Amino acid sequence: MKVxxxxxxxxxxxxxxxxxxxxxxxxxxxxxxxxxxxCRISGIRLSSQDILIVTHKIVSKAEGQVLQLNSVVPSxxxxxxxxxxxxxxxxxxxxxxxxxxxxxxxxxxIIAETRHGFVCAxxxxxxxNVKKGSIVLLPKKPDLSARKISEGILKTTGKDLPxxxxxxxxxxxxxxxxxxAIGIYGLEPFSDYRGKTDQYGYELKATVICIADELASxxxxxxxxxxxxxxxxxxxxxxxxxxxxxxxxxxRSPARDLFR
Amino acid sequence: MKVxxxxxxxxxxxxxxxxxxxxxxxxxxxxxxxxxxxCRISGIRLSSQDILIVTHKIVSKAEGQVLQLNSVVPSxxxxxxxxxxxxxxxxxxxxxxxxxxxxxxxxxxIIAETRHGFVCAxxxxxxxNVKKGSIVLLPKKPDLSARKISEGILKTTGKDLPxxxxxxxxxxxxxxxxxxAIGIYGLEPFSDYRGKTDQYGYELKATVICIADELASxxxxxxxxxxxxxxxxxxxxxxxxxxxxxxxxxxRSPARDLFR
Numbered sequence: 001m002k003v004x005x006x007x008x009x010x011x012x013x014x015x016x017x018x019x020x021x022x023x024x025x026x027x028x029x030x031x032x033x034x035x036x037x038x039c040r041i042s043g044i045r046l047s048s049q050d051i052l053i054v055t056h057k058i059v060s061k062a063e064g065q066v067l068q069l070n071s072v073v074p075s076x077x078x079x080x081x082x083x084x085x086x087x088x089x090x091x092x093x094x095x096x097x098x099x100x101x102x103x104x105x106x107x108x109x110i111i112a113e114t115r116h117g118f119v120c121a122x123x124x125x126x127x128x129n130v131k132k133g134s135i136v137l138l139p140k141k142p143d144l145s146a147r148k149i150s151e152g153i154l155k156t157t158g159k160d161l162p163x164x165x166x167x168x169x170x171x172x173x174x175x176x177x178x179x180x181a182i183g184i185y186g187l188e189p190f191s192d193y194r195g196k197t198d199q200y201g202y203e204l205k206a207t208v209i210c211i212a213d214e215l216a217s218x219x220x221x222x223x224x225x226x227x228x229x230x231x232x233x234x235x236x237x238x239x240x241x242x243x244x245x246x247x248x249x250x251x252r253s254p255a256r257d258l259f260r
Numbered sequence: 261m262k263v264x265x266x267x268x269x270x271x272x273x274x275x276x277x278x279x280x281x282x283x284x285x286x287x288x289x290x291x292x293x294x295x296x297x298x299c300r301i302s303g304i305r306l307s308s309q310d311i312l313i314v315t316h317k318i319v320s321k322a323e324g325q326v327l328q329l330n331s332v333v334p335s336x337x338x339x340x341x342x343x344x345x346x347x348x349x350x351x352x353x354x355x356x357x358x359x360x361x362x363x364x365x366x367x368x369x370i371i372a373e374t375r376h377g378f379v380c381a382x383x384x385x386x387x388x389n390v391k392k393g394s395i396v397l398l399p400k401k402p403d404l405s406a407r408k409i410s411e412g413i414l415k416t417t418g419k420d421l422p423x424x425x426x427x428x429x430x431x432x433x434x435x436x437x438x439x440x441a442i443g444i445y446g447l448e449p450f451s452d453y454r455g456k457t458d459q460y461g462y463e464l465k466a467t468v469i470c471i472a473d474e475l476a477s478x479x480x481x482x483x484x485x486x487x488x489x490x491x492x493x494x495x496x497x498x499x500x501x502x503x504x505x506x507x508x509x510x511x512r513s514p515a516r517d518l519f520r
Contacts, residue, residue, distance in 0.1 A: 011278075011280075012277075012278040012280070012482055012489070013275060013276065013277050013278070013482070014275070014276040014478075014481055014482050015273060015274070015275055015276075016273065016274040016275075016276065016478070017272075017273050018271075018272040018273070020271075020272065103519075104518050104519075106518060109466075109518060111518050111519060118433075119432075119433040119519070121466070127462055128458050128462050128464050128467070129458050129459065129460065129462070130460065130462075131460055132460055132461060132462060168467065168469065170518075170519055171431055171432065171433075171519055172379075172431065172432035172433070172512075172517060172519035172520045173378075173379040173431075173432070173511070173512055173517065173519075173520065174440065174470065174473065174510055174511065174512055175450070175468070175470060175509060175510050175511065175512045175516075176449075176450050176468045176469060176470025176473070176510070177467065177468060177469055177470065178469065178470055178473050178474050178477070179469075179474070180434065189436075190435070190436050193485050193486070196485075196486055197486070198388050198389045198485065198486055199389065199486065199487075199488060200389065200390065200391055200392055201392060202387055202388050202389070202390075202392060204388050204485065206369075206381070207388070207428065207437065207485060208435070208436050208437060209428065209436060209437055209438065209439075209480065209485075210434065210435060210436025210437065210438055211481060213434065213436065213438050213477070214438050214439070214477040214478065214480055214481050215481065217438070217473070217474040217477040217478060218274075218276065218474065218477060218478035218481060220469065220474055221274055221471060221474050221475065221478060221497050222272055222273070222274050222497075225453050225456075225458065225464065225467060225469075226453070226456055226457070226458055226459065227459075228459060229272070237481050237482075249435060250434055250435050250436070251433070251434065251435065252432075252433055252434055252435045256435075257432060257433065258364050258366060258369060258371050258430075259363075259364075259371060259379070259430055259431055259432035259433075260432045260433065
């Protein structure tokens with residue numbers, strides 16, 4: 001009995017480990033080096049089965065995806081729309097520059113589809129956790145950002161770790177926001193049960209879990225939006241490696257989207 | 261330096277611990293007892309700061325929320341609609357009985373709003389992980405189910421633990437499904453940053469994280485739809501206690517729903 005208990009307990013536990021003490025990231029910084037510095041300060045020794053979840057903001061900062069609001073010249077439409085929905089026209093201008101389609105404009109908020117294909121508030125443009133007067137955009141190519149971080153870590157440590165870049169998104173039907181994946185590298189983002197049979201012999205027909213989003217949400221629990229914990233190590237989750245698939249696979253085409 | 265490292269490492273880690281070995285749950289079973297039996301088999305000693313995440317299916321089974329498909333008599337509409345979208349009319353009938361509004365009917369799938377207010381595929385009705393020929397409904401009152409489990413655990417162990425009942429939902433805009441909370445007891449489901457200032461003095465205006473859903477998603481990573489791991493212990497997440505709030509707070513009213 002004792003042996004069985006220990007065997008059970010030994011398998012399947014997942015740890016969500018916040019990487020604290022990451023220094024302020026500035027344009028041109030190597031994010032992988034910042035993460036490793038945070039790991040050193042936090043006393044985290046990376047293992048070859050770890051997954052890194054990185055909030056997009058430090059990536060955007062490192063890549064210079066930050067604008068000074070003062071330098072933004074709003075278009076005639078941005079001025080008019082900003083006045084109408086009660087939003088700074090310069091912000092509206094930045095959102096327009098980041099969007100390929102607007103979904104809704106109302107009461108101080110714009111829901112937009114970013115050029116990556118993500119549907120989110122303000123096309124992912126955000127003024128929190130950045131110097132006053134600045135505005136942060138999403139990384140231009142979040143999958144490439146994830147890959148660069150992974151390759152930087154590999155170069156320094158010899159460990160080949162998947163990386164998920166996350167952001168905080170609102171969603172339809174439900175209150176509150178959750179973290180989701182906007183960039184991925186090195187892991188299969190879905191756990192596909194279709195065609196597999198459960199313990200009763202029933203064949204699952206539609207179950208495809210988006211584990212990339214679940215990893216981002218799990219990581220958020222160990223982050224803190226006021227305290228600068230922009231990176232989390234997920235340890236113990238058995239992922240499948242995939243170096244080709246991108247976060248484009250996470251966006252649902254309108255034709256397939258029954259929830260829209 | 262070493263001291264700082266240890267202090268950092270000591271704080272903030274979250275563990276997602278699968279409760280294995282839970283025996284098959286039948287109608288009338290006390291789910292809290294099944295969970296404690298699983299904890300015993302898994303060698304998990306519950307702590308007073310743990311959160312329990314329980315998939316709705318074992319709750320539905322214990323509460324007798326299981327129908328025999330053979331005993332279902334489809335209405336004229338269920339027959340007609342089933343033929344039209346290519347779905348068993350008896351299934352359609354069960355979905356109709358669980359729904360208060362249909363959102364979409366297409367290609368073998370019905371998106372419906374359940375009487376609890378959740379928008380999900382097939383009104384939460386599902387044939388996996390149950391005996392062949394059976395169909396499982398959502399618990400009638402998932403918050404009450406969560407409360408009963410919590411109170412059962414408290415009675416036996418003296419530990420007052422929050423409980424989240426989870427289900428796997430599809431969503432708008434994004435591919436794949438994730439686990440979300442459909443019943444809660446004992447914890448504040450949101451982490452509300454509105455009015456708080458970040459490290460740069462910027463006041464967050466809209467950030468309200470749905471930690472109940474993130475906990476459900478985190479737990480799913482340690483579950484397995486084929487292997488019977490229906491319960492997970494989340495350890496190390498600092499939650500706020502709240503015994504009044506229900507999962508109704510997680511459903512967004514159409515008037516407030518800009519993503520819909």
